Amino acid sequence: xxxxxxxxxxxxxxxxxxxxxxxVYPVARTVVLSFLDSDGKFVGLQNYIKVLSSREIVNxxxxxxxxxxxxLVHNLLWIAIHLPLTLALGLVLAVLLRNVRGGAVxxxxxxxxxxxxxxxxxxxxxxxxxxxxxxxxxxMEIFGISARSWTAYPDTALLALIFGSVWLWVGFSTVLYSAxxxxxxxxxxxxxxxxxxxxxxIFTKITIPMLRxxxxxxxxxxxLWELKVFDIVYVATMGGPGGASNVLALQMYLYAFRxxxxxxxxxxxxxxTMSTLLVSLPLLRTLRDDQx
Amino acid sequence: MKPKAMLVSLLxxxxxxxxxxxxxxxxxTAIRPLDELLNGWWNFQTFRPTISNFSGAWNHPTAAxxxxxxNSLIVAVPATLLPLFLATMAGYGLSRYKFRLRTPLLAxxxxxxxxxxxxxxxxxxxxxxxxxxxxxxxxxxIVHTAWGIPxxxxxxxxxxxxxxxxxxxxxRIDGASDITIFFKxxxxxxxxxxxxxxxxxxxxxxxxxxxxxxxxxxPDKLLATQRIPLMRGVYHVDWGLLSSAAILVMVVPxxxxxxxxxxxxxxxxxxxxx
Numbered sequence: 001x002x003x004x005x006x007x008x009x010x011x012x013x014x015x016x017x018x019x020x021x022x023x024v025y026p027v028a029r030t031v032v033l034s035f036l037d038s039d040g041k042f043v044g045l046q047n048y049i050k051v052l053s054s055r056e057i058v059n060x061x062x063x064x065x066x067x068x069x070x071x072l073v074h075n076l077l078w079i080a081i082h083l084p085l086t087l088a089l090g091l092v093l094a095v096l097l098r099n100v101r102g103g104a105v106x107x108x109x110x111x112x113x114x115x116x117x118x119x120x121x122x123x124x125x126x127x128x129x130x131x132x133x134x135x136x137x138x139x140m141e142i143f144g145i146s147a148r149s150w151t152a153y154p155d156t157a158l159l160a161l162i163f164g165s166v167w168l169w170v171g172f173s174t175v176l177y178s179a180x181x182x183x184x185x186x187x188x189x190x191x192x193x194x195x196x197x198x199x200x201x202i203f204t205k206i207t208i209p210m211l212r213x214x215x216x217x218x219x220x221x222x223x224l225w226e227l228k229v230f231d232i233v234y235v236a237t238m239g240g241p242g243g244a245s246n247v248l249a250l251q252m253y254l255y256a257f258r259x260x261x262x263x264x265x266x267x268x269x270x271x272x273t274m275s276t277l278l279v280s281l282p283l284l285r286t287l288r289d290d291q292x
Numbered sequence: 293m294k295p296k297a298m299l300v301s302l303l304x305x306x307x308x309x310x311x312x313x314x315x316x317x318x319x320x321t322a323i324r325p326l327d328e329l330l331n332g333w334w335n336f337q338t339f340r341p342t343i344s345n346f347s348g349a350w351n352h353p354t355a356a357x358x359x360x361x362x363n364s365l366i367v368a369v370p371a372t373l374l375p376l377f378l379a380t381m382a383g384y385g386l387s388r389y390k391f392r393l394r395t396p397l398l399a400x401x402x403x404x405x406x407x408x409x410x411x412x413x414x415x416x417x418x419x420x421x422x423x424x425x426x427x428x429x430x431x432x433x434i435v436h437t438a439w440g441i442p443x444x445x446x447x448x449x450x451x452x453x454x455x456x457x458x459x460x461x462x463x464r465i466d467g468a469s470d471i472t473i474f475f476k477x478x479x480x481x482x483x484x485x486x487x488x489x490x491x492x493x494x495x496x497x498x499x500x501x502x503x504x505x506x507x508x509x510x511p512d513k514l515l516a517t518q519r520i521p522l523m524r525g526v527y528h529v530d531w532g533l534l535s536s537a538a539i540l541v542m543v544v545p546x547x548x549x550x551x552x553x554x555x556x557x558x559x560x561x562x563x564x565x566x
Contacts, residue, residue, distance in 0.1 A: 007471070019438055100305070115495065119517045133333055133531055167314070265413075276408055
């Protein structure tokens with residue numbers, strides 16, 4: 001029995017010691033910081049009230065005046081637009097590309113957006129929407145819309161980033177859904193076809209329900225990504241102009257390393273972490289199923 | 293049926309075109325002189341390719357990518373191998389032994405997967421400051437290692453639960469210790485999974501921006517990703533330079549992806565599908 005404990009320690013302790021010191025402790029410390037003032041005195045929820053009522057986080061005036069709406073609202077908007085688009089596009093492309101010669105090559109091309117560093121992804125988004133070089137403007141001119149750098153204007157900066165990030169992220173949902181489609185037994189489809197089911201009916205009654213486990217994973221990972229988005233905003237707009245494309249992760253950085261306010265930045269970090277933990281609850285549940 | 297199949301193929305390749313256009317644009321912008329781009333990079337009335345933008349980015353006076361890419365490599369190699377080694381052992385431990393802390397540790401791993409890096413940023417900066425490791429690669433490598441361990445451990449643990457224990461038990465009957473079994477029997481079997489984890493962790497460390505941003509600040513120590521935002525001109529965006537820099541920095545993970553594509557996708561799918 002003692003030797004077994006020795007082996008457990010040998011395998012598990014070095015890794016988790018590092019995680020404990022450089023991940024768990026910092027997280028705990030951030031939570032503590034969010035309840036302290038700059039002198040280290042406990043102030044309860046004061047920092048939270050201050051942050052949540054600040055215009056950088058939620059800007060109610062924006063509702064009538066337009067962007068900025070505040071980093072928190074911007075993240076929610078990001079989710080509201082990016083999540084359904086990447087899910088739908090990924091599913092449609094996965095189904096479509098199965099029947100296309102060279103579908104694997106197309107998938108690899110779409111997946112490139114996932115492979116590049118996101119700091120490069122941000123540059124690419126700026127490039128796509130640039131006034132002179134952006135292909136987006138070339139298309140828009142066909143419809144008579146005059147060219148402009150879409151990421152440079154408060155009313156379109158955030159939307160341009162969100163649509164650009166769809167371009168970056170669809171590779172993920174496409175590849176996962178493609179892998180998922182492979183797991184659906186072929187005879188299910190054959191039986192449905194024998195019964196005379198329409199293609200649409202087969203899609204809604206067989207494909208979508210069978211892909212449910214994949215959908216959970218794709219939704220979770222996409223939500224996590226939307227909440228954590230930082231690099232592309234930093235390099236493309238720095239949250240600007242005038243905060244019009246600011247997001248929580250960037251605001252945390254600005255509080256901490258530009259304004260040197262570690263307490264307010266801790267609040268943003270804690271709020272962000274609570275959201276990501278909430279989002280990953282389904283994954284924790286699969287763990288519980290594993291154990292039983 | 294035939295025209296329909298063709299229509300589907302056409303649609304598929306149209307999508308591919310939309311996805312590849314920005315890459316072509318960045319590439320054309322990088323290899324063409326500025327005066328040719330004024331009517332759009334898709335305009336080919338004249339075409340005089342040049343590598344001056346690439347050499348400009350490579351030897352940039354304040355943010356040379358030659359140095360940046362070397363720095364990124366110096367960080368990425370140990371920051372990939374170290375967590376890979378430690379987390380493979382941890383993943384094996386979590387899959388083969390039942391002990392009281394096992395489920396809590398697994399839960400911790402999943403929680404760590406969800407954490408944003410912003411949550412550790414300030415305390416990490418303060419700790420590294422206290423340890424005199426701010427603006428050193430050692431500090432950054434340690435943080436990358438700790439940050440990479442949870443997902444690799446989880447991924448490897450899931451892999452180990454799928455491989456049969458028969459060979460390990462046979463070795464045990466022959467009198468081999470658990471540690472010998474791990475290194476002699478299990479590790480060789482685990483190479484495909486380790487390959488997947490390697491491809492992903494290397495790509496992520498190479499692509500990382502945030503941790504480098506908060507820990508590394510000396511101009512000559514900046515990593516490749518940190519030099520990209522510095523490539524923008526002051527008064528206007530120098531797209532030729534910026535495009536070349538973008539291509540140079542993304543080429544490394546794309547090459548890793550193309551070489552290890554099978555492992556890469558399996559890692560992505562396997563890791564996500566638990």
